[in-house]
Amino acid sequence: MSSPWTTPSSTSWSTPPLAGGAEGADALRPLLRTVLDALRDGATTRGGPLPPGGPQTVTAHVRDALADVLPDTGTGAEEALRTLVTALAHGAADPAHPHCAAHLHTPPLALAAAADLAASALNPSMDSWDQAPAASALEQLVTRALATETHPAGPDPDALVTTGGTESNHLALLLAREQHGPTLQTVCGANAHHSIHRAAWLLGLPEPVTVPAPRGTLDLTALAAVLTDLRGPLLVAATAGTTDTGSIDPLPEIADLCDTHGATLHIDAAYGGPLLFSETRRHLLTGLDRARTVTLDLHKLGWQPVAAGLLAVPDSTLLDALNHTAPYLNPDDDTRAGLPDLLGRSPRTSRRPDILKIAVTLRALGRTGLGHLVDRVCTTAQHLADLVDKNPHLDLYERPTLSTVLFRPTRATDHAVAAARRDLLTHGHAVLGRAHADGRLWFKATLLNPHTTPAHLETLTALVEGSTTR
Structure with a gap:
């Protein structure tokens, strides 16, 4: 197969084709064949869940494949894709292999990966409506539908798209801080994800008070004692699906304690959240709807390519603290004229339309x-x-x-x-x-x-x- 464009020389340059536009599909088609063949060849050569030999061997193989990082004269699209994608596939820890089972690192569904390709080709930037007209509408519709799953009785459920559970937990603490002030005290179990402690540090909040979790779930008696002793605004972070054991904290009882002591409840359901889709297991999440904020992560039990996180709330007004104006992206007169304001949907500016692969998966399955x-x-x-x-x-x-x-x-x-x-x-x-x-x-x-x-x-x-x- 010939290269889709001529390899540039010192005297002749050819502009590579673009992925988008009317001709984008034709430009991608031969490249995709190369990529798919390379993925197959790399996995076949590897033969197992990850390459043997350890870090030094893997690094040596990648170094040999990469050779000169920035050559004076390029090798062309076909060779570059074939060589490096094959090397990456051969050296991958492949979550699609049944013996690759260490982490919450899911094998993505083929349809979700295909949708992710479309998102990359169209390249909407989710920071202003004029860069992402359809993608912004899709995000609004899908996030509200998913938030209604976590907060079915909420007055106006909504959710933000994030890079995963860590960013969602960070945003949950940020929103609580903006509501209660910098003296907000976070309380979490010893089973909580490390991102709770890290978010408190990044936000300048007091070090979280850690409650024992002797059998993998937060101890209710210890939590009650901590909430009784502490003063000032409190945020309790419970977990629905711990990283170590997959355990689910006693959510209704924790919500009751939060009500008794006037504490805000956040639930990290990055792992366990998709139990909502299961008729036989959704009862394990009873009490989830009582949280002010809920972390979800569909690149775990949602089989999405990274990233596919969400932070859900029962009322969209709870997200108002994130509102932000940059005159070149969301000037006031554009907002008054009806153009959707996207900057308040994330602390990031440029971000991918990760909602597309989620929407495709929800519709397909x-x-x-x-x-x-x-x-x-x-x-x-x-x-x-x-x-x-x-x-x-x-x-x-x-x-x-x-x-x-x-x-x-x-x-x-x-x-x-x-x-x-x-x-x-x-x-x-x-x-x-x-x-x-x-x-x-x-x-x-x-x-x-x-x-x-x-x-x-x-x-x-x-x-x-x-x-x-x-």
Whole structure:
């Protein structure tokens, strides 16, 4: 296949084609064939969930493929794409492989990735209406619909699109600070995501008070004591789907305590939020609608390419603190004339139309399809727990709430567990996480691939057993 444009020389230059416009599709078509072939070839050559050899080997392969970062004369589109995409695919930790299960790192749906390509080609910038007419309308409609899922009785539910759970948590604390002032005291469980503490630091708020979570969920008695002792404005951050175990805090009881003590409630449902789509599991989120702010993240249990976060509120007026004016983007007379004002939709200025891939997924799968995917991976986690329970050489931490399973060889030390995990990584056999619970170190399997089978799980547990007995 010839290159879509002539490689420039010292005397002749050819302008590369653009992705957008009427001719954009024709320019992309041959390049996409190259990219798709390279993705397949890289994954085939890798052969497993990640490349063997460890950081130095991977870096050496990438260095060899990259060669000169900025050559005097370019190699052309086909060669550059084929070489570097193949190298990236070969050196990837592939979340689509059933033994890649360390993190909340989902294999994106093909339809969502295809929609993301369209967003990249059209390149709307979501900071002024005249750069994103249709995308801004789509974002408004979809975010309001999703916020209605979290706050069905809210007076005017709305949501902001974010880069993920970390930004959503940061915005939640920012909005609370703007309402209550800089003395706002955050209270969270020991099971809370690290971004809660980091957001308080970035915003100049007091260090959060950490409440014990001895069994993975926030201790209600300890929370009641803390709220009784503290004075001044309070924000309680609860979690629906912890990073380590997938546990869900007792949301209704926490909401009751917040009401009793006049505290604001934020719920980080970055992991567990999509249980709302499941008819059989949505009851686990009872109490979610009582939060002032809710973090969602659809590049976890929503199977979206990064990024696909949201921050939902029951009333759009709660977002007014983010309003901002830049005369070249949202002058007052344009706003009065009816042009939508987008700067208050994010602390970022330039941002991608990440809502498109979400909208395509919602339309294509519907509530039933998404709920089926959620149920499928949660059921897969139960299968893994069953396998561990039946294996006399493995210990199970607890039955999974979502799709995360903690387990470990019965007689292994913490040092052996840590070393075995790195051994699996170095040999390219499996990508498993690690978590401390009950005073011990555990393997963490976060199962987000709906195509994972019981046979895959049996192989995974055998790999763990073999790695800890070497």
